[in-house]
Amino acid sequence: MYGTGLLKGLSITMKNLVKPGRMFTLNQYPDRKIGLIGLAKMQNTNALAFAVKKPGTAVKALVGMVSVPDRMPQHGRFRGEEFSWYEQRCTGCASCAKYCPLGIIRIVTHPSEQQIPEGDKYFIDVFDIDIGRCMFCGLCVEACPYDALHMGSGFEEGKYRRHDLVINKQMLNESPKRPSLWFRPQIEGKDYHPHSHEEIEWQNAGRHERPTVEQQQERWTER
Amino acid sequence: MTVKTEPVTINLGPQHPSTHGVFRLRVTFDGEVIVDVEPVLGYLHRGSEKLAEGRTYVQIVTLTDRMDYIASMSNNLAYVRAVEKIAGIEVPERAQYIRVISAELQRIASHLMATGFLLNDLGALATPLMYCFRERERILDLFEMLCGARITLSYMRPGGVFQDTPPEFWPALEEFIGNMPTYIDELERLISGNEIVLTRTRGVGLLNDVDAVDYSISGPMLRAAGVEWDLRKADPYEIYDRLDFDIPIGALGDTFDRYIVRIQEMRESIRIIRQCIDATPSGPIRAETPFFIRPPEGDAYAAVESPKGELGFYLVSDGGISPYRCHVRAPSFINITPLREMLLGWKMSDLIIIFGSIDIVLGEVDR
Numbered sequence: 001m002y003g004t005g006l007l008k009g010l011s012i013t014m015k016n017l018v019k020p021g022r023m024f025t026l027n028q029y030p031d032r033k034i035g036l037i038g039l040a041k042m043q044n045t046n047a048l049a050f051a052v053k054k055p056g057t058a059v060k061a062l063v064g065m066v067s068v069p070d071r072m073p074q075h076g077r078f079r080g081e082e083f084s085w086y087e088q089r090c091t092g093c094a095s096c097a098k099y100c101p102l103g104i105i106r107i108v109t110h111p112s113e114q115q116i117p118e119g120d121k122y123f124i125d126v127f128d129i130d131i132g133r134c135m136f137c138g139l140c141v142e143a144c145p146y147d148a149l150h151m152g153s154g155f156e157e158g159k160y161r162r163h164d165l166v167i168n169k170q171m172l173n174e175s176p177k178r179p180s181l182w183f184r185p186q187i188e189g190k191d192y193h194p195h196s197h198e199e200i201e202w203q204n205a206g207r208h209e210r211p212t213v214e215q216q217q218e219r220w221t222e223r
Numbered sequence: 224m225t226v227k228t229e230p231v232t233i234n235l236g237p238q239h240p241s242t243h244g245v246f247r248l249r250v251t252f253d254g255e256v257i258v259d260v261e262p263v264l265g266y267l268h269r270g271s272e273k274l275a276e277g278r279t280y281v282q283i284v285t286l287t288d289r290m291d292y293i294a295s296m297s298n299n300l301a302y303v304r305a306v307e308k309i310a311g312i313e314v315p316e317r318a319q320y321i322r323v324i325s326a327e328l329q330r331i332a333s334h335l336m337a338t339g340f341l342l343n344d345l346g347a348l349a350t351p352l353m354y355c356f357r358e359r360e361r362i363l364d365l366f367e368m369l370c371g372a373r374i375t376l377s378y379m380r381p382g383g384v385f386q387d388t389p390p391e392f393w394p395a396l397e398e399f400i401g402n403m404p405t406y407i408d409e410l411e412r413l414i415s416g417n418e419i420v421l422t423r424t425r426g427v428g429l430l431n432d433v434d435a436v437d438y439s440i441s442g443p444m445l446r447a448a449g450v451e452w453d454l455r456k457a458d459p460y461e462i463y464d465r466l467d468f469d470i471p472i473g474a475l476g477d478t479f480d481r482y483i484v485r486i487q488e489m490r491e492s493i494r495i496i497r498q499c500i501d502a503t504p505s506g507p508i509r510a511e512t513p514f515f516i517r518p519p520e521g522d523a524y525a526a527v528e529s530p531k532g533e534l535g536f537y538l539v540s541d542g543g544i545s546p547y548r549c550h551v552r553a554p555s556f557i558n559i560t561p562l563r564e565m566l567l568g569w570k571m572s573d574l575i576i577i578f579g580s581i582d583i584v585l586g587e588v589d590r
Binding site: 002003004005006008009012013016024074075076077078079099101135136137138139142143151180181182183185188189 | 278281282284285286288350353354357364367368369370371372375377385386387389390409412413414415416417418419421514
């Protein structure tokens with residue numbers, strides 16, 4: 001009979017409309033509606049105590065008029081901006097700048113004049129990343145031999161001017177250090193997630209410690 | 224009294240929703256019947272092949288993502304295979320399995336998108352497309368677990384993949400593989416029996432097997448024409464010779480066959496992934512390759528069966544850290560060559576679906 005295919009198709013559409021697990025749900029972003037119980041849980045109280053304390057907000061939450069900011073669910077390996085850079089780890093070798101396919105990392109250094117015979121660490125004057133042109137391929141992170149540079153997980157860095165998108169050394173130092181797990185197996189599998197976990201100190205971010213002066217001298221004499 | 228008509232030339236595109244990108248067709252109509260077609264290319268030309276000459280072998284991986292941007296994994300695979308061939312790099316077995324799994328996932332994602340947009344072009348506005356996108360979203364979530372990106376993946380490296388799979392990837396993949404056949408069944412029940420779809424697509428845009436071979440068509444379009452040619456069987460790369468799968472072929476080579484071949488290929492991809500999950504060994508995922516690969520002088524061509532067809536990379540090395548020449552055999556570009564012959568004599572509304580059934584990506588056509 002002509003038209004059975006149409007009816008069959010419409011029945012599938014109806015099924016998808018009501019069947020749990022197959023319904024289209026949208027992630028409510030950037031704000032999420034929250035009920036009274038959820039709101040109370042966020043304040044570490046129970047719903048009753050919260051209603052007594054803030055009756056106005058409680059009534060609003062009950063009728064679904066309270067929303068809280070929310071992040072998109074992401075995997076820990078997400079490659080985003082908010083680069084995490086540890087100055088203590090960086091030697092100024094500029095591997096990241098050399099490896100960047102677009103050449104958007106600018107590094108200016110001068111010798112630190114401290115440990116010249118042992119192989120000097122450079123003092124970093126400028127460390128600029130132009131994330132306006134960055135494509136977040138992560139090759140700079142892969143190239144870093146001392147695990148000083150890590151990807152972040154943000155993606156919402158809208159700015160009004162192009163030059164505001166250049167991250168400099170000061171901004172990198174001040175930004176929260178929540179590195180992404182991308183190409184950093186040493187922090188993977190430790191119950192760490194860039195969104196929820198506290199910041200990671202520079203000692204724990206790398207795969208290996210920077211050799212001490214004694215170790216370097218030892219290696220030097222062996223050679 | 225006879226009515227005298229004059230042919231009218233209309234520009235379809237470059238900004239047209241059903242050209243799947245920035246593609247321009249100069250179409251001459253006599254009434255509503257197409258009498259001449261002239262494709263105009265190059266609106267998305269970014270010079271990827273030339274840019275590749277100034278980048279190192281690993282950096283070019285990021286360029287290949289942006290060619291066929293809805294099947295980045297396949298592009299990565301084709302490119303890294305060319306580099307491995309020219310530099311003589313042995314790939315660990317685990318890496319090969321992971322690469323095959325991700326390439327097959329990408330095939331499902333790409334075919335879902337092709338099917339969804341074909342129906343969108345047919346006038347089934349948004350509903351089937353949303354069904355396809357819901358399933359594709361799960362694949363993109365899997366890719367996010369693997370490599371932290373959803374579209375421009377850059378997952379593969381010459382010599383393997385950059386990082387091992389996270390532990391939560393395998394259960395998620397199993398779940399996806401378990402659910403996906405029922406979703407494909409649902410999609411097929413929704414579309415295949417629909418009388419309107421059948422009337423619009425059966426016998427429309429015919430391309431027979433002789434013409435298809437003459438135009439060097441590849442991929443689902445060739446198989447829909449009835450030619451059993453799949454690089455995974457004809458010239459097995461990676462681990463495809465150990466896997467058991469069939470090549471679905473069509474009967475006529477019309478628009479409906481192209482759709483049905485894509486649906487069947489998704490089922491075959493699921494079969495492949497299921498075999499790979501059980502067989503994936505443990506071990507290293509990347510061969511020891513230097514930072515800057517310096518292949519010996521010479522050239523190499525490596526091709527893979529991408530969702531669109533045979534995707535090949537031809538690299539010429541002069542011994543330096545970047546290729547002397549890089550050429551891409553882009554399936555989308557070659558698959559639109561018979562467009563004029565397929566369209567002549569059809570009507571305006573058929574143009575959209577015939578063009579949609581070829582499944583091109585303009586990033587790959589123009590490169």
